[in-house]
Amino acid sequence: MSNILKYQKKHELELLALLGEEPDWSAFLSDDSIGTFKEALLEGETFLCESRGNICGYLRALVDGFGIYISELYVAPQYRGNGFGAELLGKIKQEHPNQDVYVLSDEDLYYEKLGYKRIGSVFQL
Incomplete structure (x- = not known):
């Protein structure tokens, strides 16, 4: 059973800890990028997936008058499938x-x- 939540600042530490377990996400979490990434999570349309009380994934989208553009979709390996x-x-x-x-x-x-x-070069939902 999962729950989809709108991302809020209070979720920051748990989401960053989850992403910190993945080497592929180090570019987002580096000292040079982390501030920009935190702002992007709040400014974009960001949703979290929660399973059994733990954040297990997220989606961040850019919204403008022409469409919705999903920038990141991540589900932790142990929750995939x-x-x-x-x-x-x-x-x-x-x-x-x-x-x-x-x-x-x-x-x-x-x-x-x-x-x-x-x-x-993109996929349309």
Whole structure:
């Protein structure tokens, strides 16, 4: 069972600790980037996935008048395969039912598996 929450400043430490376990996220957490990343989490449209009281993933999207652009989607390895990524994607689409949602991705096979169609170099939900 999971719960999708709107990200708030109070979630910062738990989310950063989760991402800190992943070497691929070190660019976001470096001394040069961490301040900008923290601001982006608050300024973008950010949602968390919580399972059994623990944050297990997040999605951050950029919103403008032309569409919704998912910048990051992350689910911790031990929680993958439970549909949490799809739930986060569903939440952003639910929040913006009349907008096109695009994913800026380096995980193309994941989005293809979910049935999203490729539009140039991005995927459209």
